[in-house]
Amino acid sequence: MFIPVTLSLLEGMVTTLKLFFLTLLFALPLGLVISFGSMSRFTPLRWLVQTVVWIIRGSPLMIQILIIFYGPGLIFGLPLLPRFTAALVAFAVNYACYFSEIYRGGIQSVPQGQYEAGQVLGMTKTQIFFKITLLQVVKRIVPPMGNEMITLVKDTSLVRVISVYELIWMGETYIKKGLIWPLFYTAVFYLILSGILTILLNQCEKKLDYFK
C-alpha cells in the first residue's frame, strides 16, 4: 500500500508545487508594484492601495478563493474560471499584498542618508537604486520573505475548498477507503518542502551576512 499511496500523494504534490511556484512568480513582482502604490506621493492612489491591502490581508484567504471562483458567476453570470486558475489568482493577489508590506518595510528602512550620499557623489537615481539601496533592501527582506514562503507552502492546502486536487485532497481520498494514515503522511511532504526552503533561505541570509 505504501508505494501506491506515495505515488498518488506525489501527484497531489505536483499541483501543490505548481501553485507554490506560480504564486511566487506572480506575487513577487506584483507585490513590488503594490508597494510603490502604497508609498505613492499621490494621496488618492496611496489610500486606495492601502485600503485594498488592508482588506486582503484582513480577510481569510479561503473566502478570497471562494469569491474568485464563485463570485463572477454569482454576481455577473459569467462562466467560472478553471479551478486552478481561480486558486492561483487568489493566491497571487493575496501574497502580493503581504509581500508589498515587506518590500515597503525594506525600502523605508534604508536611511535617507544612503540616497543623499549617492546623490552628493553625482550618481543618478537608477545608479543609487541598483548600486546602493537594492542590496540593503534585499538583506532586510530575506528573513520576513522566508516566513511568508513557508506559510505559503502550508496555505496551498486551502485550495481544496474549490476541489483542486492538491496534496491534502489526495490524502483525504483514502479516508473513504478506510485508510487514515495517508492523510497524516502528507505532513511529511510539507515538512520536506519547508525544510528545503529553510535551508535555501538560511544560505541566502548567510551570503548577505558580510555587511551590516
Next chain:
Amino acid sequence: MSILEVNHIEKHFGPTKVLNDISFSLEAGQALSIIGSSGSGKTTLLRCLNFLERPNGGTIAVNGSVIFDAADPSTQIEKDIREKRLHFGLVFQNFNLFPQYTALQNVTLARELRAKKKGGESREEILQAGLALLEQMGLADRANHYPHQLSGGQQQRVAIARALALHPDILCFDEPTSALDPELTGEVLRVIRSLAEHKTTMIIVTHEMAFARDVADQLIFMDSGVIVEQGDPKEVIDHPKEERTRQFLARYADN
C-alpha cells in the same frame, strides 16, 4: 576671483524661514568655518550648496560662473544639477558609508560609475587613486574592511576619502566629529588639518572652537538663519563684536 560666491541665499520649509539672506565668498585654498547653535541653519546651508535642498532665493557661483540662480529655472535642470553637485563634496555628520562595500569600494564606486558612462580612467587607475587616498587618511591597512568593521573615526576618514575621490572644488564638512566618541575626534581633526595645510578649499561646520580658531582662514557665526558675524577666526572668537556671538561663545567656554 573667489572660487565660491554665495549671494542672498534664502531657504524656507513651509512658513519657517531657515536661511535668510546668506552671502559670503571663499577664496581657493582657504578654509571657512561655520559655527552656531543647533538649529541655526548650518546643515541646511551645506545641503543647499550640495543641492540636497533647493534654495528659494539667491545665487551660487563657482569660479566666477553662476551655477544656481533661484530666479532662473534654466540653472535648475535636474540633469545639470547632478553635474554641478560635483563642484562640492559633502562629509556627513554620521558618515553614511555604503555598508555593503569595503572602504576602498566606497571610495572608488562613484568614480568607476562615471568612468563606465563617460570613458576616461581605467579601473586600475581608479583603484590606485583610491588606495592613495586611503593611505593619505592613514587607512592603507583598512582598504578591504567593511564599514561595520571600522571605528567611527576610521569610518569618517573613509567618508572624507570618498568625498575627495571626485576632486570637488570645495569640500564641505557637517560637524564631522559630532557623532564620534571624544577619543576619536583627534584622528579626524588631524586629517582635516592636514587637508587645510595642503590648501584644500573647505567649509567646515563644527563645534570644535579651538580647531576652528586654529585651522580656518575665515569664520562665520550663524544664528536663526542669518550670518551674525564673520571675519578672521581669531578675531571673532577672541573679540566678538556682536552680543549674540558673545553669548554663544560664553556658553561654549562654560562647557
